[in-house]
Amino acid sequence: MLFSIVVKLNIMNPTDILILAIGGLVSGIMAGLLGIGGGVILVPLLVSLGNEPIKATATSSLAIVITSVSGSIQNWRMGYFNLKKILYLGISALFTAQLGVVLAINIPPYLLLALFGLLLLTNIYLVQLRKQLLAKGNTDKTPFNPTIARIATGGAGGLLAGLFGVGGGVIMVPLQMLLLGEQIKLAIQTSLGVIISTAVSSSVTQAYAGNVLFIQGIILGCGGLIGAQISTRVLPKLPDHVVSIVFRSFLGILSIYIFYRAWLSYQGSAS
Structure with missing residues (x-):
């Protein structure tokens, strides 16, 4: 097993290995900082x-399995790992991740990318909607049944x-903020813990x-492991509004790139 890994590493382009390692590091930083698993970086990187x-x-x-475990262990050591909240979200996520994998296997590549871009734009709206609710004084109360x-x-x-390989964060x-009235940093820390179950479920099926x-995947994960350790230490020190701005800006920039890749994929399939 180890021998085959060494052989494959020797075959790979050194530049690609470096790009993957750096990409994993950046995704790990974003995972711990924004609770997004890092797939929103890793998927476009691998496609490119x-x-x-x-x-x-x-x-x-x-x-993401490696990255999320790394970040969650650090959150646990710092006292920001709420197992009860994570289990509430993680149980349903385990089952739906399998459905997402089945859908991903049967969806054309260009459509998969386009849906991913729409998802990112939707999340920007959800975060902004929560911000508006906070401005009106609806800080913790929500009209939704918690369960x-x-x-x-x-x-x-x-x-x-399962559908996009993004961890689900x-x-x-945004949904924890909107439906459960959670503050953004708590939502991020909980999301990172839940991502462990969703990533394991989808990766096993894939x-x-x-x-x-x-x-x-291992190269990306090792870079992510280091990045998650850095960002989980930084997150508690940042103001909520700064984290919110970074989250929305990141999703907006990435959605533009994803739509561009979807268009190229569509052109390729049409020719």
Whole structure:
């Protein structure tokens, strides 16, 4: 096993290895800082290196397992790991992640990317909507049943984890804020813990389907492990409004790039 890994590393382009390591590091930093798992960086990165979208999402899930475990261990050591909240969201996410994988395998690549871009734009709106509720004084109270809201939040996160290989945090953070009235930093820390279950669930299914690129995933995951350790230490020190601005700006920039990749994929399939 170790020998085969060494052989594959020798075959890989050194530049690609460096890009993957740096990309993993950046994704790990963003995972701990924004609770997004890092897939919103890893999927576009893997696609830009010439991998099929389905393999990119599958490999991203493997890397996210390593990153989310690293960040959650650090959150636990710092006292920011609420197991009860994580389990409430994680149980439904486990099941819906499998559904997401099935859908991802049967969706055309360009459509998969386009849906991913729409997801990012939707999340910008959800975060802004929560900001407006806070401005009106609705800080903690929500009109939603907490149990149903948790099932919906975890289920949506799991579905998107399997579908896009993003961990699910891009939807779980806004939904926790909107449906459960959570503050953004608590939502991020909870999301990172839930991502462990969604990433494991989706990556196992994708590996069984033969879509996971293990070497690339391990390189990304090792970079993410280091990045998550850095950002989970920084997050508690940042003001909520700064984290919110960074989160929305990041999603906006990334959505533009994803739509561009979707258009190129569509052009390629049409020719």
